[in-house]
Amino acid sequence: MFLGNKWRLLRQKVAAAVALSILGLVGCGASGDSAGNGQPVDCTAPGVTDTEVKAGLLFSDTGATSSGTLGFRAGVDARLGVANAEGGVHGRKIVYSWRDDGSDPHLNLVGARELVESEEAFGLLEGPAVAAGSAQYLAGQDIPAIGLAAEAAWNDYENMFSWFYVAPKSGxxxxxxxxxxxxxxxxxxxxxxxxxxxxxxxxxxxxxxxxxxxxxxxxxxxxxxxxxxxxxxxxxxxxxxxxxxxxxxxxxxxxxxxxxxxxxxxxxxxxxxxxxxxxxxxxxxxxxxxxxxxxxTFVPFEAGGPTHRAFLKAMQTYAPQIQAPAQDAALYGWLTADLFLHGLQAAGPCPTRQAFVQGLRAVHNYDGGGLLPGPIDLATNRGRSSDCxxxxxxxxxxxxxxxxxxxxxxxxxxx
Missing domain, CATH: 3.40.50.2300 (Response regulator)
Known part of the structure; x- marks a missing residue:
């Protein structure tokens, strides 16, 4: 569904990698993996420990829009399961606490506050229904939010990321x-x-x-x-x-x-x-x-290929309760978690929320590992209509x- 640009030239990739490394160092401040004297120091961002990064999962487990959310959460579990089995991001496993927003914008805000303030979630993975309820609160705290942008509120905030905007600002x-x-x-x-x-x-x-x-x-x-x-x-x-x-x-x-x-x-x-x-x-x-x-908004399962096979295998391994894994809700959950992992990678070895947002906005060729029709530029896609x-x-x-x-x-x- 996205602009079908080809992969960047090698030197562009190297330049981007260097830029992201710099962002990671800036995000660490005085608390990177070492303080410059060979002595390891702790990262201080909420939800970040030496071994884990805690995310928040906020979605409609009940209510009018809950019919597809079992698959959405399963897709999140599958993607994080694969990442954690491979050692996580910068050596940290990704775990999450979750809340049910009941398909209600007010409960979405309540759930977001609980995940951020009580559970110390570093960032939120959001279901596609009523994320507008917490959008302004999360933006005010500079807390990353990832999900399918099914509401107009996703257009308005720099901290909110998606691979597809259902209701872009114009055009x-x-x-x-x-x-x-x-x-x-x-x-x-x-x-x-x-x-x-x-x-x-x-x-x-x-x-x-x-x-x-x-x-x-x-x-x-x-x-x-x-x-x-x-x-x-x-x-x-x-x-x-x-x-x-x-x-x-x-x-x-x-x-x-x-x-x-x-x-x-x-x-x-x-x-x-x-x-x-x-x-x-x-x-x-x-x-x-x-x-x-x-x-x-993704390459059909019937097209086959190694990425689809990896997705289906991961669903069988980490979300066996979903007996028909080839469904859009599960893939939306997978892509939501995948974007979160990209943000953590871009934020560097000592991530902060600011470095996450800046780093993920600097990703110019995200394609969901081959699941999207073509690569997208996260620096420019916010609030824009998709063409593919x-x-x-x-x-x-x-x-x-x-x-x-x-x-x-x-x-x-x-x-």
């Missing part, structure tokens, strides 16, 4: 519209399952992308289970001569809308959504979702995901 990308146009779509219905500010912002980006590609947006509506008449919505789509369905649609809602659309005789050339890439869903909803195209995604399609019988060719598609920024 869009031609990638969505170009895909729909390539499928023959010309008239679209934008349908959403949750009208929060972040989703509204993304819907505007999606609409701008479609319009830029010559796809007319005929309907913009909300669809909710137990509220929406899907037959009536399908009739509206039929009357508007819609041939494209797109938007932030949850799989359970889409699985009710698509059969109604088919029954109404609407001939869809493109169905494009960001959610639903999870093998468990196929067993439950596969036939209803047939033909749906999902754009992913991988695309998979639910097979006609609803039993499998089929990567489209080309799997990775990139667009151009729209101001």
């Amino acid at each position: 869009s990308s031609t990638v969505y519209g170009e895909f729909v146009r390539g499928q023959g779509g010309t008239r679209a219905a934008l349908v959403t399952s949750a009208l929060n500010p972040a989703v509204q912002a993304f819907q505007q980006q999606l609409g701008a992308s479609l319009q830029a590609a010559g796809v007319q947006v005929e309907l913009t509506v909300e669809a909710l289970n137990d509220v929406t008449s899907f037959e009536a919505l399908a009739a509206r789509m039929k009357a508007a001569n819609v041939d494209t369905l797109a938007g932030v649609l949850f799989p359970d809602v889409l699985a009710k809308l698509l059969p109604a659309v088919r029954a109404a005789g609407v001939k869809l050339k493109a169905v494009l959504v960001p959610f639903g890439y999870d093998q468990r869903l196929l067993a439950q909803l596969g036939p209803a979702l047939a033909g749906t195209v999902i754009y992913t 995604f991988d695309f998979v399609r639910v097979s006609d019988d609803g039993t499998s995901y089929q990567p489209l060719e080309p799997v990775m598609r990139c667009g151009r920024p729209i101001s």
Whole structure:
């Protein structure tokens, strides 16, 4: 999903490594691995001991947005398990305490305060639901926060890091519209399952992308289970001569809308959504979702390769309770933990929170170890729309995901 720049030249890598080393030394102040006289000294940052770095894990274990969080935590466990088995970062194992924010922004703030002030967490790994609740507090304390940026608050704070911004400050990308146009779509219905500010912002980006590609947006509506008449919505789509369905649609809602659309005789050339890439869903909803195209923020599991095999092996070893590890929530947890590890590495042998933030912002080619479509520049990606995604399609019988060719598609920024 990210800018597809190639790896930097060797001398650029060396220069970056030297810069990060300097940042690490600055972060240590007078308390590096040694004081210059060969005598080891202790690091003094909260959560940092001679043998461990303590993180905080804050996510929605309960509440309205908790359905995918078991996989998210398992992905964190798997990535940290691999890192600790390899000796940790600068010789320190990474451990964590956790809190449940109950899908509530207020409880998110309460949990963040407890992790920072009672548990002395060095930084936080955040679930994708209600991190906005603690964003201002964490920024005021210069505490690193890592996660999938599903809310607009992630755009605003230098201490918050992500590989993907769902609701960037402004702009869009031609990638969505170009895909729909390539499928023959010309008239679209934008349908959403949750009208929060972040989703509204993304819907505007999606609409701008479609319009830029010559796809007319005929309907913009909300669809909710137990509220929406899907037959009536399908009739509206039929009357508007819609041939494209797109938007932030949850799989359970889409699985009710698509059969109604088919029954109404609407001939869809493109169905494009960001959610639903999870093998468990196929067993439950596969036939209803047939033909749906999902754009992913990571390389599909069907692509295979050593990085995916390493991920699946780690899930089996450190999170065996997840019997379907090839799921997006688990990979989001893995990438969240992986970015945290990169920040610790960049912060040097005696990490401080300031050195973590400065060092991670100086990483210009993060690719999740090969799990992302292309490398991203953490110095410039905050609050910006992504231009590259991988695309998979639910097979006609609803039993499998089929990567489209080309799997990775990139667009151009729209101001």
